[in-house]
Amino acid sequence: MLAQTGSLMSAMKTMAKIPSPTGLFWSERGAIACARHTPYQGSDHWIWERWEPLPIEVLPEAARIGSTLRCETCGRVADSAT
Numbered sequence: 746m747l748a749q750t751g752s753l754m755s756a757m758k759t760m761a762k763i764p765s766p767t768g769l770f771w772s773e774r775g776a777i778a779c780a781r782h783t784p785y786q787g788s789d790h791w792i793w794e795r796w797e798p799l800p801i802e803v804l805p806e807a808a809r810i811g812s813t814l815r816c817e818t819c820g821r822v823a824d825s826a827t
């Protein structure tokens with residue numbers, strides 16, 4: 746079981762090709778997701794929706810307007826929000 750968990754984790758790391766300073770990504774349509782819940786990076790879906798790492802500079806502005814940026818699927822918040 747430990748070996749399977751290790752291979753799963755290494756597969757998940759392989760999926761996160763583009764690092765994000767906040768651990769989150771957003772799309773041109775305003776969707777927000779963590780690295781696990783974005784479309785597969787480099788896929789048509791990823792490219793069409795223009796997914797990009799969520800810049801850390803966005804966080805103070807989001808906090809100012811009372812918006813919490815978090816993954817819409819699992820609720821993970823930005824790394825520097827804590």
Ligand SMILES: [Zn+2]
Pocket residue numbers: 778779780781782816817818819820821
């Ligand atoms: Zn998520």
